[in-house]
Amino acid sequence: MNSSVSHIDINTATKVKAYYELLKPRLSFLVVFSSGFGYALANQSSINWINFFFFLVAGFLVSGSSVTINQVIEQKYDAIMKRTKNRPLPSSRITETEAIWFSLLTGIAGLGLMLVAANFLATALSLLSLILYAFVYTPLKRVGSIAVFVGAIPGALPPLIGWAAASGLLxxxxxxxxxxxxxxxxxxxxxxxxxxxxxxxxxxxxxxxxxxxxxxxxxxxxxxxxxxxxxxxxxxxxxxxxxxxxxxxxxxxxxxxxxxxxxxxxxxxxxxxxxxxxxxxxxxxxxxxxxxxxxx
CATH class of the missing domain: 1.20.120 (Four Helix Bundle (Hemerythrin (Met), subunit A))
Structure with a gap:
């Protein structure tokens, strides 16, 4: 009985770790840092730390959603590259269906939380960033270096989103x-x-x-x-x-x-x-x- 429970615990821990890896935490934390920078730079009074915290969580979730979609689209390419072959999808720790549902849940939760913690402008920019990264930049990577120009837009949007969240203006x-x-x-x-x-x-x-x-x-x-x-x-x-x-x-x-x-x-x-x-x-x-x- 104890052996069975232990086996379930190990499987659950492995699955949770795989979902966490889908979020590309290092990249998503960099996004959070840049958006927090924009927020703090634009803020003209004392920061509402509760709103600020939930704004950062929202940014992390939206970023995680976009990179998860990226991994769903590129899973067959990730499988043949040394640096990416052990990611959750090519290593079969996460199924494509699970990853798609995960991206939907994190994306909706992130955008919803962004709307509550910040404003419509910051939420719209976050949605734009997700669309450009996941659905424009990702397929363009196999077309040519124009992908770098397109990818630089969502890559530079986090401080702009932070500024919009704090001030409501661009x-x-x-x-x-x-x-x-x-x-x-x-x-x-x-x-x-x-x-x-x-x-x-x-x-x-x-x-x-x-x-x-x-x-x-x-x-x-x-x-x-x-x-x-x-x-x-x-x-x-x-x-x-x-x-x-x-x-x-x-x-x-x-x-x-x-x-x-x-x-x-x-x-x-x-x-x-x-x-x-x-x-x-x-x-x-x-x-x-x-x-x-x-x-x-």
């Missing part, structure tokens, strides 16, 4: 923080695509620009978009959204980030691309946290 300040995260997506995406190129080719994913090769042309594209981050990082200071300190920090971080792209242009290796990938992960949170501190 102002030029909101578009500035959207623009920074939008442009950041390009070196970030392309560095990942460079490092994972062999795996991506197995699935027919075409994310690198130009001819899709790991060459000087792609390295120049990465450099150009990283270069745009320098003036963009100064705009919050210029328009009085934050102080001088954040402008200095954004410039220093942007310059260090840019230096890595010049290294890639000299040596078009996976090692240099991996440094840009990790550099992109460091750049965005440091700059966003500095903006928040500087506002205070």
């Amino acid at each position: 102002t030029y300040e909101a578009m500035i923080i959207f623009g920074i995260q939008f442009i950041w997506q390009f070196p970030h995406f392309w560095a990942i695509a460079w490092v994972s190129d062999e795996d991506y080719k197995k699935a027919g994913f075409k994310l690198l620009p130009g001819g899709g090769a790991k060459d000087l042309n792609t390295a120049i594209n990465i450099m150009v978009y990283t270069l745009f981050l320098l003036p963009l990082g100064l705009l919050p200071t210029y328009f009085g959204l934050t102080g001088l300190t954040s402008g200095v920090v954004a410039t220093v971080c942007g310059t260090l980030f840019l230096a890595q792209t010049f290294s890639l242009m000299k040596d078009t290796s996976n090692q240099k691309a991996r440094r840009i990938m990790f550099g992109s992960f460091i750049y965005l949170p440091i700059v966003q946290i500095t903006f928040l501190i500087d506002k205070l």
